[in-house]
Amino acid sequence: MPEGHTIHRLAQDYAAAFLGTAPRVTSPQGKFSDAAALLDRAELTRTEAHGKHLFLGFRDTGPATEWIHIHLGLFGKVAFGPTPAPPPTDTVRLRLANPTAYVDLRGPTTCALVTDGEKRAIHDRLGPDPLREDADPDRALARISRSRTTIAALLMDQKVIAGVGNVYRAEVLFRHGIDPYRAGKDITRAEWDAIWSDLVGLMREGVRNNRIDTVRPEHTPEAMGRPPRKDDHGGEVYVYRRATMPCLVCATEIRTADLAARNLFWCPTCQRS
């Protein structure tokens, strides 16, 4: 399940396994069959991620690259494996297979063939991505600092900042002691600069480790003299899905609430300002 770090990691992993090869492209589930037939045995020449959007570029020696645009949504999953590929189950939307590896995509919100122009339009409606070299954090701040919307909602708005999801949103606000209900316009430049650079660091580590870890070494259960624990989403976090559990820093009960149809988590003691 995906936030931006997952998608950037997938761009790397698709490249490692298939770049420069001309894989078999199939859609056992059927919804992508026509496009799969067009790309079957075409060379994968580029992979790219922007926020939660993944692009697989084929055949860019010709007039234009043909791109598969993938968005995992809430349920999408990708599974890599070595040859021989097992028979695909009937939910596999897209399978790539070459002589050494295969990869299956299941349950994506989007899996579509797009042109260079359509791809550019997708980039244009996304905000800066902390994981991209071309990102300009001031573009995000410009929107945030004139908005009365809560910072918690703004961080989830992909037009404002691309790639942050419900976990990084909750965790970065905790790490900076910011009340999630504060209006965007009340976030200072110093606060935003700190949030942005923290996201860059956290998300890069997320790409490396393929999971989200946000707990500083001094607050790990071991360092605090508490029994070790394991969050069921893979990484170690301060507040995400820890409602009613004691805050790792101050032991206050972590709170949860609905915000724009998503679960928000925060510590009412550590996040007062």
Add this chain to the structure above:
DNA sequence: TCCTTATGTACAA
């Protein structure tokens, strides 16, 4: 076996 839940987004009203 059924129900709930999930790291997401788009569109209708």
Add this chain to the structure above:
DNA sequence: TGTACCTAAGGAC
């Protein structure tokens, strides 16, 4: 604001 969409895992029965 509510609902639809896509899948799989875990828990309740």
